[in-house]
Amino acid sequence: MANLKVIRDRIQSVKNTKKITEAMRLVAAAKVRRAQEQVIATRPFADRLAQVLYGLQNRLRFEDANLPLLKQREVRSVGLLVISGDRGLCGGYNANIIRRAEQRAKELKAEGRDYKYILVGRKAIQYFQRRNQPIDATYSGLEQVPTAAEASRIADELLSLFLSEGVDRVELVYTKFVSLISSRPVTQTLLPLTPQGLESQDDEVFRLTSRGGSFEVSREKVKTEVHGFPRDMLFEQDPAQILDALLPLYLNNQLLRALQESAASELAARMTAMNSASDNATELIGTLTLSYNKARQAAITQEILEVVGGAEALQG
Secondary structure: OHHHHHHHHHHHHHHHHHHHHHHHHHHHHHHHHHHHHHHHHHHHHHHHHHHHHHHHHHHOOHHHOOOHHHOOOOOOEEEEEEEOOOOOOOOOHHHHHHHHHHHHHHHHHHOOOEEEEEEEOHHHHHHHHHOOOOEEEEEOOOOOOOOHHHHHHHHHHHHHHHHOOOOOEEEEEEEEEEEOOEEEEEEEEEEOOOHHHHOOOOEEEEEEEEEOOEEEEEEEEEOOOOOOOOOOOOOOOOHHHHHHHHHHHHHHHHHHHHHHHHHHHHHHHHHHHHHHHHHHHHHHHHHHHHHHHHHHHHHHHHHHHHHHHHHHHHHO
């Protein structure tokens, strides 16, 4: 009977764990929806900014504009902005982005260039601090669904570091959202900005839906319509001054988008991990239930044999 009690307690423990993993999966699903709503809410500003930059690009040759954020310098030092998560239980999300950052640092070191980290997320901060890596700034405790204020705070640090020539280039290492079961660590140059980086691109929206009792994600292309300024439009200020004021906004928008992509990837990874944990718990409960039934049947059979043996002994 002691063995039966152990198995019964184990089954109850696994059932309790399954309730937790299922709740975490549903919470992650709800937050993915919030991330989607935020992407849609910030798109009008991004579209309008793209239109203005496109119009200025037609009026002004960026190569001739002597602006600090467009200035190309000899690259001796690179700032690596690494975006990870604050929490675990999200599969290989954090490990993959840390591995990608380390790989990029090794490439820079092989090229004879210095590097320093700007870290977002407690997991990356703890990892690189334990290894005594060069860290310029750290950010943790951000909202699960990133905000423009948080992106602006990080962008200000990057601008200060670049304009003071602390680094000659800033690269962004983040996780690009592909689907609920797939994400990809990528590296993107943030500073200096290039004319090619200011071109309008088709955007994508991911929508979380349910079908057949399970979650799935659909993607759709969103075309950003851009139009040049009328030929007879007069600027009150020099176009170069307008461009100088708008480029930091563009940088903020790029960073906010990267934070949103990373948050969506983390939440999707957590959904997948918790879904797998729930499935494993269900399988383990079935296995333990079968073992419990076998042990219970064996105990009942043993009791019957003892009763029969006792009766035969009395008759003898």
